[in-house]
Amino acid sequence: MKGVTVLLALLAAVHCSSPPSGRQGETTPDFGSERAPTDPDSTDAAREVAVTSVVAVTIEPATLRLETQTTGMLAATAFDAEGGVVLGSTFSWASSDAAIVEVTPDGVVIGREIGTATVTATTEGVTGTADVIVTGPPIDRVVVAPTSRIMAVGEAITMSVTLFDARNAPIEDPRDVAFSTSDESIVSVDAGGLVTAVSGGAATVTTTVEGIEATSAFTVTAEPIDRVDVVPQSLRLIRGDTAQLVGAAFSGDTEETSVPLQWSSSDPTVATVDATGLVTSLDEATTYVTATAAGVSGSVEVTVTFDFSQITAGGMHACGLVEGRAYCWGADGDLQLGHDAGAGPARVVTDLTFQRIAAGGRHTCAIDVDGKAHCWGRGDEGQRGDGSILGAALPAPVAGNHTFVAIAASSSGTCAVESGQLCCWGEYGESNSLTPVIMGPYTSPSMGAGHVCAVQGNAGYCFGDNADGQLGLNAFGGSFAPWQPVTGGFTFDRFGAGARHTCAMTTGGATACWGDNTFGQVGDGTNDPRSTPILISSPVALSRVSAGSEHTCALSLAGVPYCWGRNDVGQLGTGAAAGTVTTPTVASTVETFSAISAGGKFTCAISVDGDPHCWGDGTDGQLGRGGSSLVPRVVPGF
Numbered sequence: 001m002k003g004v005t006v007l008l009a010l011l012a013a014v015h016c017s018s019p020p021s022g023r024q025g026e027t028t029p030d031f032g033s034e035r036a037p038t039d040p041d042s043t044d045a046a047r048e049v050a051v052t053s054v055v056a057v058t059i060e061p062a063t064l065r066l067e068t069q070t071t072g073m074l075a076a077t078a079f080d081a082e083g084g085v086v087l088g089s090t091f092s093w094a095s096s097d098a099a100i101v102e103v104t105p106d107g108v109v110i111g112r113e114i115g116t117a118t119v120t121a122t123t124e125g126v127t128g129t130a131d132v133i134v135t136g137p138p139i140d141r142v143v144v145a146p147t148s149r150i151m152a153v154g155e156a157i158t159m160s161v162t163l164f165d166a167r168n169a170p171i172e173d174p175r176d177v178a179f180s181t182s183d184e185s186i187v188s189v190d191a192g193g194l195v196t197a198v199s200g201g202a203a204t205v206t207t208t209v210e211g212i213e214a215t216s217a218f219t220v221t222a223e224p225i226d227r228v229d230v231v232p233q234s235l236r237l238i239r240g241d242t243a244q245l246v247g248a249a250f251s252g253d254t255e256e257t258s259v260p261l262q263w264s265s266s267d268p269t270v271a272t273v274d275a276t277g278l279v280t281s282l283d284e285a286t287t288y289v290t291a292t293a294a295g296v297s298g299s300v301e302v303t304v305t306f307d308f309s310q311i312t313a314g315g316m317h318a319c320g321l322v323e324g325r326a327y328c329w330g331a332d333g334d335l336q337l338g339h340d341a342g343a344g345p346a347r348v349v350t351d352l353t354f355q356r357i358a359a360g361g362r363h364t365c366a367i368d369v370d371g372k373a374h375c376w377g378r379g380d381e382g383q384r385g386d387g388s389i390l391g392a393a394l395p396a397p398v399a400g401n402h403t404f405v406a407i408a409a410s411s412s413g414t415c416a417v418e419s420g421q422l423c424c425w426g427e428y429g430e431s432n433s434l435t436p437v438i439m440g441p442y443t444s445p446s447m448g449a450g451h452v453c454a455v456q457g458n459a460g461y462c463f464g465d466n467a468d469g470q471l472g473l474n475a476f477g478g479s480f481a482p483w484q485p486v487t488g489g490f491t492f493d494r495f496g497a498g499a500r501h502t503c504a505m506t507t508g509g510a511t512a513c514w515g516d517n518t519f520g521q522v523g524d525g526t527n528d529p530r531s532t533p534i535l536i537s538s539p540v541a542l543s544r545v546s547a548g549s550e551h552t553c554a555l556s557l558a559g560v561p562y563c564w565g566r567n568d569v570g571q572l573g574t575g576a577a578a579g580t581v582t583t584p585t586v587a588s589t590v591e592t593f594s595a596i597s598a599g600g601k602f603t604c605a606i607s608v609d610g611d612p613h614c615w616g617d618g619t620d621g622q623l624g625r626g627g628s629s630l631v632p633r634v635v636p637g638f
Helices: 008-015
Strands: 004-007 046-049 054-060 063-067 071-073 075-080 092-095 101-103 108-111 115-123 126-135 141-145 148-152 156-158 160-164 177-181 187-189 194-197 201-209 212-221 227-231 234-238 242-244 246-251 262-265 271-273 278-281 285-293 296-305 308-313 317-322 325-330 354-359 363-368 373-377 392-397 406-409 413-418 421-428 431-440 443-447 451-456 459-465 479-485 492-497 501-506 511-515 530-535 542-547 551-556 561-566 580-586 593-598 602-607 612-616 629-634
Touching: 054 115, 063 071, 063 108, 075 115, 092 101, 101 115, 108 126, 141 201, 141 212, 148 194, 160 201, 177 187, 187 201, 194 212, 227 285, 234 242, 234 278, 246 285, 262 271, 271 285, 278 296, 308 354, 308 593, 308 602, 308 612, 317 354, 317 363, 317 602, 317 612, 325 354, 354 406, 363 406, 363 413, 373 413, 406 443, 413 443, 413 451, 421 443, 421 451, 431 479, 451 492, 451 501, 459 492, 501 542, 501 551, 511 542, 551 593, 551 602, 561 593, 561 602, 602 629
Parallel strands: 054 126, 063 126, 148 212, 227 296, 234 296, 443 492, 492 542, 542 593
Antiparallel strands: 004 046, 054 075, 071 108, 092 115, 101 108, 115 126, 141 160, 156 194, 177 201, 187 194, 201 212, 227 246, 242 278, 262 285, 271 278, 285 296, 308 317, 317 325, 354 363, 363 373, 373 392, 406 413, 413 421, 421 431, 443 451, 451 459, 459 479, 492 501, 501 511, 511 530, 542 551, 551 561, 561 580, 593 602, 602 612, 612 629
């Protein structure tokens, strides 16, 4: 028998169902109104009916509105030819544009972007549709700029409008914005929000979006602005500094103090400026900061730099100068860094501006622009020169009314030059003093662990410990004071004293070294100690020689770094950390440098573009970073 036999009661129940009404403006499909009669005398009998098939599908609601990122529910119903609900139908859901409306297998719709999409539900090849309209969130607040402004006649400005929803989130989708003015004879405003000052007086501009309003007050001055002056006329800052600019608007020769200035920077990545004219420097380059009033502007060139002019490597810390500002990094067990930022690079906490700086073993000294010396860090040997043996966390003045032009530091002593006279304090050349003591007419000082060398009329003189021949007296042993002439017949320009060896640049441009040579730090190709200066075996002419604890570095005339001596932690920068190097060997870098300084077991230098580089031992932060480096690398943070 074809078809399906069902109970009359079940058939009657199906016939009692009717489809929901269609969309507005549409009629429900006509499935016929005649029904098979029910025989009351055969309620317990079964009869045959045709297999039910779907002829129509409807979705409720037929139109659904959602805000972006919210969900809604659609319900689909299938009908047979007689208008009865087909139970148990399984629907396949789809969206005409999933970027606008996403639909799940259960008919849940999600509004993704503003727009309209058609959602379909299909079963047995029959489809129903519904329209889903996605809108943005309702506006809760309208923010405009400016909220108040003083303008000159003829000046124009465009209103800025930002919309927010109830969650205080910006509304990105476009909305209709209307502008109006309280007095068109004073200020006019067009459909795009362009406000133009027409004549003297006060007026209000109202911004309206979907019934939400915001107002701006405008005052128009009758006098035109002829010029805007800004002082200073140019500005030079180091990165991270701030400076205050002052601007004034003039009508003729009269300053219009009631007319506000609008400040701007041509490149905010270089320097920003706030509403008061306060400039904050961010990166090394040049920008122009402009003050504008009534369409008239005045500008200032702002140059931002961060170039090191000096660098000095101490026992386990290093320091440098940038436009006179002191920066230090490395070990800080005795407060020798002058800041509390840890081992990393940071500016010394002081308002002083310096012209010279020297890092010692556990202290630092510098000369300010007025020639006054200041020291900080350890003071147990009087190396800070203030008459005490106390330490200092910040720069403290050296005792006495001195005016210095050069300074050098050792493990526990300091020397400086004043009017052609050398003064020393702390432990120097096996002598001690808590305040500066005049040591005679000597210049270009350099200090080793226990000896001091300096120049007098191009002749070299040294005093102090001579156990390894570091005084250059053609003899080993003993201690000598005061000054002893260096033997060998050379004339010298400057010295570089290491822990127990000494190097110097001759006036003829050659490099000579002497003293302890255990690790090849003399640079003559041997490990033999030298008690008198010997010219080193260099493949190129060198300059700016600097002696460290047990190694030596210098620059070629082209600025290429060469080092020799002990290399157990990579202090020579050659890319290796083993053995000794007895002659000058080029460091592994593509950079060229303008200054170099050899420290305890590390070396620092300044590249020609002003960036500090360090290499060697970095266990105490001497390289400005954690760990050591076998090759020159820029100090991070600069």
